[in-house]
Amino acid sequence: MSGCGNEDVSDGKNNVKVYYLNSDETGIIFQEYVVAADMNDTEKVIDELLTQMKTMPEKLEYEAPIYGPVNLLSYSLRNDILTLDFANTYTTTKKTTEILDRAAMVRTLTQIPGVEYVTFTVEGAPLLDGNGNMIGNMAADNFVYNAGNEINAYEKAELVLYFATEDGQELVPVYRTVVYNSNILMQRLVIEQVISGPNTDLAYPTINPQTKINSVSVRDGVCYVDFDSVVNIRTNDMDPKIALYSLVNTICETADVNKVQISINGSSDVNFMEKISLGTVFERNLDIVRQ
Template structure:
């Protein structure tokens, strides 16, 4: 075969491959844009979301058919090993209904046995996928016709894509799992007890703010006691040059029972210093570091980790 013929064959092959590459990278350009959606899945580690572009085959005016098609996609395990379908196993969808822009998904009772991290990610995947349908503004979950509740027994209610916000300009995991070390007071209020907590959090939240929120929420064990006033409000949290600056309202100055103020303060400082890139903490109240923490400790101090008050 001469060189001219070889070049011609190669050129023809390249031209044949171009449309395939365009579809694989950015979808079929001739397709109606409103039919192109992102179907969300869990990653194989069940720590975040990933998606695949998908072209809806049903007529977009037939909303029920579109819903059914997308639900079927989320029930089907993709060929890629790193993708995990959000509707599978214990996440057994029994029925769905659409009323006034709210899509209700009803699941079998086995749904409640889903591990918490996975459950939130499953929910995020379904809500973000289904709210791309123009007629669906919100998605709500029920289990055997009863509203889905959060860990505190509150009804979760209607969810929109905005409830699972991704960082601007980046399709990254909205929710991630973290293992935290939180320091709470001992029963006599004279020592700190480390409590290990697994949480699922919005990746837009600064980690230092997350741990302070978790600390204010109190311990989830009888082995430790709340060290800070749970009614205290966080005004702001920021990190600069290894120092975490955290500002509260006046509620942070309220002493909890017999908890030693030093223990209360270092429950906060030690917890924050367990996070990456922080080794010092500056506390302020309504923007001021004047005055005293629980009338005992000058707020003007920049505090460092204190392991001497931690129970060994």
């Protein structure tokens, strides 16, 4: 392994990043690693990277994420979901450390071809967050990572995100824990999470995943969001009202925001998904949230 890099890119097809905790357990950091196994042999690559994450690196400022109470019992791969099963001691880990351990493992393992999501269980039972909600499948973008040396700038956040019900007529809240760089505006973070989708079979995406955010700002309790035109391309014939309020309700869950102004390529003189005029400021709508 080489020293810590500062760009989140890999040069060769066998080059990956193995993520660790920093010694203060305040953030994650990575080392470049060249996988010895054939990258097409998914199970061998999984075994190799798990071994790396169980081994304390020589660098004193790095801590292995699978160590001590984080005792991995077994894993299984089905379709593109990798399930890691841990001993009961996993639940004794300090919450912030647990989130960082999880971030390191998910970001490392989802680099493997054939692994899109990672889910955690504890002696066969789904892992729950601090509110008793099942965490479910996790992708790399559950753990927002800004490359660089600001390893002390990471924070944990419990997000409430709104996605569609199966019939597309209501919204349901999805609770997600993320580790993110505190230099990111919280409102931008939650919008990115809505665009990325629910990562659960109990809710359905509302916004086209190819949508780009042009800008986000907050002033006097109003969040101003500007998207590119892809936001107007519906996902699965989504009801525009449901799609719109998945954004508005989610943004209004963040601190200091109670209204949302949406624009597309700098203009609010347009209709959202050809149906709803954006020439107004929107407030939270709980009438369409399934209780």
